[in-house]
Amino acid sequence: MAEPGRNRATRWSRAIGRVLLRAVLALAIAFSGLFIGFALYFQLPLPEMPRWIVIGLWALLVLVILAGEIVRGSWRGRGLYLLALLVFFGWWSTIHPTNDRVWRADVAHGVTGTVDGDTVTLANVRNFDWRSDTDFTGKWETRTYDLAKLQTVDLVLSYWMGPEIAHTIVTFGFSDGQRVAFSAEIRPDETQSFSAIAGFFRVFNLVLIAADERDIIYLRSNVRKEDVYLYPLDMPQAGMRALFLSYVEKGNALAQKPKFYNTLTANCTTVVFQLVRALDPGLPRDYRILLSGLLPGYIFDHQGYRTGLSFEDFRARAAISQLGLAAGDGPDFSAAIRPPEGLVGLAAVDRR
Known part of the structure; x- marks a missing residue:
């Protein structure tokens, strides 16, 4: 007689685990998306208008993936965002300090x-x-x-x-x-x-x-x-x-x-x-x-x-x-x- 109750508790714990996972991933996507948006603003070597277009497209991508994560938790969206992160950090790693500028x-x-x-x-x-x-x-x-x-x-x-x-x-x-x-x-x-x-x-x-x-x-x-x-x-x-x-x-x-x-x-x-x-x-x-x-x-x-x-x-x-x-x-x-x-x-x- 105790088996149905145990199964119900297991289902509840799994559901709560999935909700927590999605909440953590949503926060990670939001904060990393914000960081990358600022990084694009300060570091993209583009004129102002094209730079804002790129930032707008990035913001749209983040919002779509974030919405998917909140609604149902899409592994496809997570994979796409991970790929975007790899591309970003590949580019970010090419930015190096230099002593060769006309300093203030x-x-x-x-x-x-x-x-x-x-x-x-x-x-x-x-x-x-x-x-x-x-x-x-x-x-x-x-x-x-x-x-x-x-x-x-x-x-x-x-x-x-x-x-x-x-x-x-x-x-x-x-x-x-x-x-x-x-x-x-x-x-x-x-x-x-x-x-x-x-x-x-x-x-x-x-x-x-x-x-x-x-x-x-x-x-x-x-x-x-x-x-x-x-x-x-x-x-x-x-x-x-x-x-x-x-x-x-x-x-x-x-x-x-x-x-x-x-x-x-x-x-x-x-x-x-x-x-x-x-x-x-x-x-x-x-x-x-x-x-x-x-x-x-x-x-x-x-x-x-x-x-x-x-x-x-x-x-x-x-x-x-x-x-x-x-x-x-x-x-x-x-x-x-x-x-x-x-x-x-x-x-x-x-x-x-």
Whole structure:
């Protein structure tokens, strides 16, 4: 007597399994179809009208296959979509980054370096005089640094698109007064402008910029009027040295083999995390690495609490935008944004 009930339960479980399979496949088709639509928009080498025609035909195909999947789950439609995916990824694999373009002036050169014992010589250190975002005098310099004099590492966060998104800069200070900042950035050519969405679709190269603080921090605090914070980091001298050299290695590697910028996986913050993680594999992964504006909480959790400050005070005392505006474009810019009472990190605790 129990057999009919068991068969009914089996039929129900199979029906539910089929519904779940179709739901998962429908979501996969929808999301991959959307991704491919954006990829066609950003990468098809066609004039605007033909490009939109191709995107429209692709959208029609996706909608037809998606409707078939929702209504009855067609293996023929699934096979057709799989074939379309294979064609797309075959084409997608032919899109490669290149260093051979006419780049926008502020990213015309990525940093490279040579190491001879404690002496590091960096080529293409940017030292622009900025009057506005588009009006500047460009200077690319060769500078030499003594790693034996490496003294500080600071993390700079510049907020340009809401509280969750910040550009990250790592800057090194030396006992002889020199400072150099490293920033992983998009590398648009002269025809391109920044787009966070385009950054997912192999549009921009990744470039590592080395710059004078009066250039790269001044640009954000004084010219673009972004909300800028500076956090001294606690790191032994050996760790500072290894991190500095990892930036040199990264710059040399990008000069030899270009890499695409990716808004999610290869951006200014993830590059910093990858480099620091190479020094300390035990560094925990955290969603705040992707939402770079939330990095102050990550820093506070891992070292800021030792300052004895609340998180609110810890963050407030890192704010340097007003200090930068007050300093102006002078040679003492770096000193002006670091008054003793403004330091917040473990380095500040050590100096008191």
